[in-house]
Amino acid sequence: MLAKRILTATGAVAVMGLALAAYAADSGPHDKAIKARQAMFQTYNFNLGILGAMAKGKMEYNADLAAESAANLNAAANFGQSAYWPVGSDSATLGKERTRALPALWENYADVGEKAKALTDATAILNVEAGKSLEALQGAMGAAGKSCKGCHDDYRAKKN
Numbered sequence: 819m820l821a822k823r824i825l826t827a828t829g830a831v832a833v834m835g836l837a838l839a840a841y842a843a844d845s846g847p848h849d850k851a852i853k854a855r856q857a858m859f860q861t862y863n864f865n866l867g868i869l870g871a872m873a874k875g876k877m878e879y880n881a882d883l884a885a886e887s888a889a890n891l892n893a894a895a896n897f898g899q900s901a902y903w904p905v906g907s908d909s910a911t912l913g914k915e916r917t918r919a920l921p922a923l924w925e926n927y928a929d930v931g932e933k934a935k936a937l938t939d940a941t942a943i944l945n946v947e948a949g950k951s952l953e954a955l956q957g958a959m960g961a962a963g964k965s966c967k968g969c970h971d972d973y974r975a976k977k978n
């Protein structure tokens with residue numbers, strides 16, 4: 819009985835150890851900031867995806883949803899990001915599986931700022947145009963898509 823209890827207790831400790839190890843493997847410096855910025859980018863992607871599907875005729879144009887998605891995108895594009903990019907949270911320091919943010923981003927703040935401004939300029943226009951008509955949405959899509967790519971080309975590591 820006692821042996822069984824000891825075994826059970828040992829088992830519990832072992833399980834806890836495993837759980838802790840899993841937690842440690844899944845957490846590292848700057849994980850919260852990295853998750854927050856990746857969630858922000860997913861928000862960009864989701865809303866731009868809806869607008870893109872409508873613009874390409876893969877989804878029926880809906881003025882209300884287009885306006886809402888453009889407003890969401892524009893709001894997310896205007897997030898203050900002072901705490902989102904701590905020094906040392908780059909792909910060279912932490913590995914590409916944790917973050918795809920290239921170290922170059924921390925070395926070129928002025929250029930990154932311009933690329934971010936290209937995004938906020940484009941999403942401001944989308945925000946005005948998207949709910950007017952399909953043609954207006956289509957006319958405003960190009961600049962937004964280009965602003966994403968413009969930054970990814972220089973500051974986001976390729977997946978493989």
Ligand code: HEC
Nearest residue numbers: 856859862863866917918919933934937965966969973974
């Ligand atoms: C100013 C630079 C910049 C702009 C503008 C930008 N991105 Fe990114 N994006 C990045 C960087 C850097 C990463 C890598 C972040 C990381 O892994 O820590 C990234 C990552 C992503 C990811 C992957 C997120 C994840 O879950 O790992 C998506 C999706 C994405 N961006 C979509 C977009 C879309 C859509 C736009 C335009 C509406 C956009 N981005 C505009 C720099 C930018």
